[in-house]
Amino acid sequence: MLDARATILDVANLKTIFNTRDGEVHAVNHVSFSLAPGELLGIVGESGSGKSVTMMSLLKLLPMPPAEITDGSITFDGRNVRAMSDEELRKVRGAEIGFIFQDPMTSLNPVFTIGFQIMEPLRLHMRMSKKAARTRAAELLELVGIPDPVARLKDFPHQFSGGMRQRVMIAIALACDPKVLIADEPTTALDVTIQAQILELIKDLRQKMGMAIIWITHDLGVIAEIADRVAVMYAGQIVEHAEVTELFRNPQHPYTRALLETLPDISGSRAKRLMSIDGQPPNLSKAPSSCEFAPRCRHVFDRCRTENPQRRDITNNHDVACWWDASTGEPADV
Secondary structure, three states: OOOHHHOOEEEEEEEEEEEEOOEEEEEEEEEEEEEOOOOEEEEEOOOOOOHHHHHHHHOOOOOOOOEEEEEEEEEEOOEEOOOOOHHHHHHHEOOOEEEEOOOHHHHOOOOOOHHHHHHHHHHHHOOOOHHHHHHHHHHHHHHOOOOOHHHHOOOOHHHOOHHHHHHHHHHHHHOOOOOEEEEEOOOOOOOHHHHHHHHHHHHHHHHHHOOEEEEEEOOHHHHHHHOOEEEEEEOOEEEEEEEHHHHHHOOOOHHHHHHHHOOOOOOOOOOOOOOOOOOOOOOOOOOOOOOOOHHHOOOOOHHHHOOOOOOEEEEOOEEEOOOEEOOOOEEOOO
């Protein structure tokens, strides 16, 4: 974990459940991570692994009920987020922590102009006049690469392409110069050319503004391109955490290894059969009492079926939650 003095965001043992008619769904199970100023942390995993729910829990963006944060602490810039009132949280959302949602078409309001939607957080959080907010909104559109920004402030979301709408979402998230930006799979619905442009934009903005970023994705190729550190999630838990080069060079968890095996090799140096991960993600109707990946794991043994592994250090910057030792190919001595 990072030195607390160098941490802008610290999450410890976060647990979030959903209360449904069929019982509890244990969506986030004791997740811990830290984020340093200016750092980019990648969160990866299959759909349903708890990535988005974890991040939305941080700002209480989930409907409560049915969602409920039952355990853990969230500390942002030295402040206890769980203890904040709704009014205090509203001052943090957008102003200090920006959020880029996955689908810009459903996140942008179709009945308001783009200009209005960018100006709204500026007027709410930064108390700008209408004129100053409009000037700043045009600057933000220019910053994210939208041509003729002053004229485009008058347009509605349907008048923008998918890539341009995503740029607008980035402009809104950046409006108040947040200390942390959370990007929830912002390039998933875009073609590869636009995706590359958005990634370059984020890297450029990060360098210019120095903000910390959490990037949620299922795409390890994207993570390899932009992240400093990676947290791999499965069944609502972080199963492996490492610096990005270390994770790709020396993956320890069987799930991480399986994810890496699904990546195509486009070098042409050798023929490679595309792999898939057998089985299905687990039912999260009860808290984990064993390794949730065990039914899909090629290295499973008896302990995996009876105890849920906790994260253990491989090196100072690499930890894994697994009873199997990847270095020896035998059960870990823990």
